[in-house]
Every structure is written in C-alpha cells, then in structure tokens.
Amino acid sequence: MIPIGELSRRTGVHIETIRFYERSGVLPEAQRSDSGRRLYGDADVRRLTFIRHARQLGFELDAIRTMLALQEQPDASCGTVDALARQQLVAVDARIAQLTALRGELTRMIDTCAGGSVGACRIIEALAEPTTPAPAAAEPCSPSCAVAS
Amino acid sequence: MIPIGELSRRTGVHIETIRFYERSGVLPEAQRSDSGRRLYGDADVRRLTFIRHARQLGFELDAIRTMLALQEQPDASCGTVDALARQQLVAVDARIAQLTALRGELTRMIDTCAGGSVGACRIIEALAEPTTPAPAAAEPCSPSCAVAS
DNA sequence: TTACATCCTGTAGCCACTACAGGAGCAAGC
DNA sequence: GCTTGCTCCTGTAGTGGCTACAGGATGTAA
Numbered sequence: 294m295i296p297i298g299e300l301s302r303r304t305g306v307h308i309e310t311i312r313f314y315e316r317s318g319v320l321p322e323a324q325r326s327d328s329g330r331r332l333y334g335d336a337d338v339r340r341l342t343f344i345r346h347a348r349q350l351g352f353e354l355d356a357i358r359t360m361l362a363l364q365e366q367p368d369a370s371c372g373t374v375d376a377l378a379r380q381q382l383v384a385v386d387a388r389i390a391q392l393t394a395l396r397g398e399l400t401r402m403i404d405t406c407a408g409g410s411v412g413a414c415r416i417i418e419a420l421a422e423p424t425t426p427a428p429a430a431a432e433p434c435s436p437s438c439a440v441a442s
Numbered sequence: 443m444i445p446i447g448e449l450s451r452r453t454g455v456h457i458e459t460i461r462f463y464e465r466s467g468v469l470p471e472a473q474r475s476d477s478g479r480r481l482y483g484d485a486d487v488r489r490l491t492f493i494r495h496a497r498q499l500g501f502e503l504d505a506i507r508t509m510l511a512l513q514e515q516p517d518a519s520c521g522t523v524d525a526l527a528r529q530q531l532v533a534v535d536a537r538i539a540q541l542t543a544l545r546g547e548l549t550r551m552i553d554t555c556a557g558g559s560v561g562a563c564r565i566i567e568a569l570a571e572p573t574t575p576a577p578a579a580a581e582p583c584s585p586s587c588a589v590a591s
Numbered sequence: 592t593t594a595c596a597t598c599c600t601g602t603a604g605c606c607a608c609t610a611c612a613g614g615a616g617c618a619a620g621c
Numbered sequence: 622g623c624t625t626g627c628t629c630c631t632g633t634a635g636t637g638g639c640t641a642c643a644g645g646a647t648g649t650a651a
Binding site for chain 2: 627628629630631
Binding site for chain 1: 596598599600
C-alpha cells in the first residue's frame, strides 16, 4: 500500500488530479490509513495508468468511465470500446484537418507582413476580414477548440 | 445602428458571447437605446469580425485584446502583432505534431482489435500500458488539450 | 524538538463560453 | 387596445478538466 504522493510519482498524475478523479467517480474511493490518509495498491496504479493514457489520447472522462465499467465485465463484447476508439479517431482527424487549415492561413498572414507600422499591417488586415468559408455556417468555438498546449 | 441580434447574425457570434465579450472588455460598452437595448454601428461589426476571425485562428482573448489596443495606435510598429502570430504558429505546429502521434497510436490500437470480448480486447490492453515516452516527463493535459470540436 | 515533507478538507479560480430564470420591450395583426 | 410571439435585458450558475490556494493535521529524520 502506497500513499497518494507515491501513486502520483509512479503514474505521472498530479495529487490534486488524483483526488479530483476520486471525487468525480473515475477512481473508486481509496482505502484509508488509521489517520485518514489515502492508501493505494497495484490495482489502483494500473487503473490510474489506464486513465492517464486514455486522457493523453484525448478520451473524455465520460468515455473513460464507460471503458472502466466494461473492464469489470470481461465477458462483454468489446464493440463499445472499439466504437469509442473509432469515434476518437474521427475527432482527431477532424481536429488535425482544421489545425492544418489554420496553419496555412497563419503562414500566409505572417509571410505578407512587411514589418512596417500597425496601420499598414497585413496581419491585422487579414484578421479584419470575415472568414473565407460562409460566415453564417461558422459554429462557435468550443472550449477545446484552443490551440495552445 | 443595429441591435445585438442583427450583429450576431452578421458576424456569426452568439448573442451571449457578444455580451460576454463586452463584460470581459474585448468589446467596448455598447451604446444604448432609450429603453436600454444595445445598439451597434459599422465599427462594432468590423471589430467583432476581427475578434471572431482571430479566435478561429486560436488566438486567446488576451492576445486579441493586445492586438485591438495596437490598432488604436496605427503608428506603432507591428512587431508585436507579428510576434503573436508567430507564437501562434509554433503552438499550432506543436498541436498538430502531438495529434498526429496520437492518431498513430489510436490507429494501431483499432487495427489490433479482433472484435472478441472485453477480456481479450487489445485496445484496453494498449491503454493499460504506461505511455511509451518516459512517463515521468509527461505533463498534465491542459484544458485545451482536448480533441473534440 | 525542531524542521520539514506529506497529507487532509474545502473552496475558489482558470478559459471561453453556454444556459438558464425571470422579466421588459417591441412590432404586427385583429 | 389587446394578444401573440419575438427580441432583448440582467444576473447567476454550469461546463470540462483540472489547478491553486488556505489552514490545518500527521509523519519522519536529525
């Protein structure tokens, strides 16, 4: 049995995030020591490693909860897991395509900047124009639409 | 002078988002009609179009605020704008590279799934393993790390 | 025993919105 | 003048997935 700090070190997941996972039901309630500290075993390390890896692949906690529930019934068909993974792949593909388009636009903008004053700045000019595809069709940018890492 | 609904229609930005932009200082406080309704002119349409386009390119509101402030002084050098755009390009490139790596992993996972029961599911097996690169080096996933659009 | 690390709970903040509740104003037709 | 239905108002709370405290208790080593 290891404390939360050790679990954090072994899995690369922040302590606060582990507690958050417990609160939100992705991790089961941990065992406790006499003084009330959380204690974890090998199964917890495996479960958290699974969660971390799935999160890195972009799966939402909801999807991860589904997959974890399925693991509890090893006889069930893995169709759901496969479907989730395919769904995820489609989302990743769409995101890459979108970012690639943005990249092109950004590059063009930067290339046309002659380095003068703001008044003559092509980048600002380019941004001031409405989006090239039909503006009405544009959906608002979801929180996860951001780019920064 | 047009009301907020018309501004929303012309720019493709939700009404709630327009009000949110005003609250957070990206848009100036709108003029009001006698009954207290917001009224907008051509300059507002241009400003919001600029904001929307910049958001679509992944610029954060903070960066947009900076660029808008620079536009008020057309004699200033456009170096800051250029730097912001270049920064953004670097971020987009990094994000594309990361997503491409994820895509590869997802594809491999899906390809090895034979469609049996959860107990034998290769996707779950693959997820249960720690990440291939050094696990300790993995940084936690930022809010914008998600994939879905 | 002193120092420091680790852990606890609880709450609030982050980003960029989004979604209400509960009400007021406005325009058109009857 | 009245109804219908749309638009608009303010204010607050929720979203996802964490992250960052405050303020305290516990554990461990010199």
